[in-house]
Amino acid sequence: MSPALPEGERVPDGGPLAGLAAGGGAVLPPFGVYLHVPFCRVRCGYCDFNTYTAGELGGGADQAGYAATAVAEIRLAATALTTAELPARPAATVFVGGGTPTLLPATDLLAMLGAVRAEWGLAPGAEVTTEANPDTVDEASLEQLAAGGITRLSLGMQSAVPHVLATLDRTHTPANVGRAVAAARAVGLDVSLDLIYGTPGESVADWRRSLEAALDLAPDHVSAYALGIEEGTRMGAQVRRGELPPTDPDDQAEKYEIADSALASAGLPWYEISNWARPGHQSRHNLGYWRGADWWGIGPGAHSHVRGTRFWNVKHPRAHAALVRAGRLPAAGREVLNPEERAFERLMLGVRLAEGVPVRGRARDLLPGLITRGLVEAAPAEHGRVVLTRHGRLLADAVTHELAG
Numbered sequence: 001m002s003p004a005l006p007e008g009e010r011v012p013d014g015g016p017l018a019g020l021a022a023g024g025g026a027v028l029p030p031f032g033v034y035l036h037v038p039f040c041r042v043r044c045g046y047c048d049f050n051t052y053t054a055g056e057l058g059g060g061a062d063q064a065g066y067a068a069t070a071v072a073e074i075r076l077a078a079t080a081l082t083t084a085e086l087p088a089r090p091a092a093t094v095f096v097g098g099g100t101p102t103l104l105p106a107t108d109l110l111a112m113l114g115a116v117r118a119e120w121g122l123a124p125g126a127e128v129t130t131e132a133n134p135d136t137v138d139e140a141s142l143e144q145l146a147a148g149g150i151t152r153l154s155l156g157m158q159s160a161v162p163h164v165l166a167t168l169d170r171t172h173t174p175a176n177v178g179r180a181v182a183a184a185r186a187v188g189l190d191v192s193l194d195l196i197y198g199t200p201g202e203s204v205a206d207w208r209r210s211l212e213a214a215l216d217l218a219p220d221h222v223s224a225y226a227l228g229i230e231e232g233t234r235m236g237a238q239v240r241r242g243e244l245p246p247t248d249p250d251d252q253a254e255k256y257e258i259a260d261s262a263l264a265s266a267g268l269p270w271y272e273i274s275n276w277a278r279p280g281h282q283s284r285h286n287l288g289y290w291r292g293a294d295w296w297g298i299g300p301g302a303h304s305h306v307r308g309t310r311f312w313n314v315k316h317p318r319a320h321a322a323l324v325r326a327g328r329l330p331a332a333g334r335e336v337l338n339p340e341e342r343a344f345e346r347l348m349l350g351v352r353l354a355e356g357v358p359v360r361g362r363a364r365d366l367l368p369g370l371i372t373r374g375l376v377e378a379a380p381a382e383h384g385r386v387v388l389t390r391h392g393r394l395l396a397d398a399v400t401h402e403l404a405g
C-alpha cells in the first residue's frame with residue numbers, strides 16, 4: 001500500500017544521487033521506470049494509495065497539466081543519472097500505476113512513455129504495463145495505448161460479487177471487467193487481474209465465485225491481496241466505529257489457500273506470495289522490486305531505488321508540480337542502505353518469491369527446523385535456498401525475522 005512517506009535523511013543539495021559511487025559493476029541489474037498517476041474518479045473507502053479526486057485538488061496540480069509535469073520530471077531524472085555518472089541503460093520495464101492512469105487521455109500516457117523512450121530508451125521486448133479501472137477503458141482507448149507501446153493491462157477487478165463490490169465502493173460492475181478484458185485481448189495486450197479477498201461480508205462461496213469468474217476470463221496473470229484495513233481511510237473509520245466488522249485472519253488464510261490451489265490448478269502457479277501467472281507472464285517490473293533491481297519512480301510520492309539508495313518524492317501533487325516547475329527533482333528524502341540493511345532487504349523481498357532466496361551461516365542452520373514446522377520446502381533448502389511452503393507464505397514475515405535473527 002502507500003502509507004506516509006518514510007523519515008530517511010534530507011536529500012543533499014546535489015540531489016538524491018549525490019555521493020553515490022560513480023561507474024558500475026560488471027553486471028548491472030535491470031532498470032525499470034514507475035510512472036505514478038495520482039487521480040481517481042472516486043476514492044474507494046479501503047484505499048490509502050497516494051491518489052486524489054478532482055474535488056480534492058485545487059489549482060497547480062490539475063489532471064490536464066499532469067503529463068507535462070511528469071515529462072519534465074523524467075528529463076530531470078535522466079540528467080541526474082548522467083550527472084552522477086551512473087551507467088545509463090534502457091528501461092526493461094515501465095509500469096504506469098495509480099491512482100487510475102486511464103482517467104488521463106491515452107495521448108497523455110503515451111506522452112509520458114515517449115519521454116522515457118527519448119531519455120532512456122526502451123529495451124527490446126520491454127514490458128510496458130498500465131493499470132486501469134474496468135470502467136475507464138474501451139477498445140478505442142486500448143487500441144491507442146497498444147499502438148503507442150503499452151503491452152500489458154492490469155485491471156482492478158477486485159471481486160465478481162455485487163455486494164462485495166458495493167462494500168468496496170467500486171464503481172464498476174462484473175460486466176465491465178469482461179468487456180475490458182475482451183477489448184484488451186482484441187488489441188493484443190497481456191491481461192492481469194487484481195482481486196481482493198476477505199472483505200467484510202464476503203463468504204467463502206463469494207470468494208470462490210470471484211476466482212471462477214476471473215479464471216473464466218483466462219487472464220495471463222492474477223494478483224490477489226488480502227483486504228487491509230488502513231488507518232486514515234473511510235473503511236478504517238467504519239471499522240473503528242463498529243459499523244463494519246474487522247477482517248478475520250483465519251478467513252483470509254483460508255481464502256489464500258483456496259486461491260492458491262484454484263489458480264495453480266488453472267495453470268497459473270504462484271511466483272510471488274500474492275501473484276500468480278501463466279509461465280512466461282510474470283510481471284517483470286514487479287520482479288525487479290523483489291529482486292532488488294534499479295528503478296526510478298516518477299510522480300508525487302513515487303519511490304526509487306538506485307544501487308542501494310532509496311529515495312522518495314514529496315507526496316502532494318501540488319508540491320510535486322511546484323518543484324518540477326522550478327527545475328528541481330521533487331525528492332523529499334533518501335536512505336543509503338548499509339551492507340547489513342541491503343542483506344536484510346534481499347532476504348525480506350526474496351523470501352516472497354517462488355524462486356526463493358539463498359541463505360548462509362546461522363540462517364542456513366535454521367532451515368531443518370523450519371522444514372519440520374512445514375514452513376520451508378525441503379528440496380531447495382538442501383542447496384541453501386529458502387522457498388516457502390503454502391503454509392509458510394502465510395507466515396512470511398515471521399520466517400524472515402527468524403532467519404534474520
Ligand SMILES: C[S@@+](CC[C@H](N)C(=O)[O-])C[C@H]1O[C@@H](n2cnc3c(N)ncnc32)[C@H](O)[C@@H]1O
Pocket residue numbers: 001046047048049097098099100131132133134155156157158194195196225226227228229230
Ligand atoms: C493502486 S490500485 C490501482 C488499480 C486501479 N486504481 C483499481 O483500483 O482498479 C492497485 C491495487 O491495489 C489493491 N489495493 C488497494 N488498496 C488495498 C487494500 N487496502 N487492501 C488490499 N488491496 C488493496 C487493489 O486490488 C488494487 O487493484
Ligand code: SF4
Pocket residue numbers: 039040042043044047048049051098099100133156
Ligand atoms: S480506484 Fe484504485 S487507486 Fe483509486 S481509490 Fe480505488 S483502489 Fe485506490
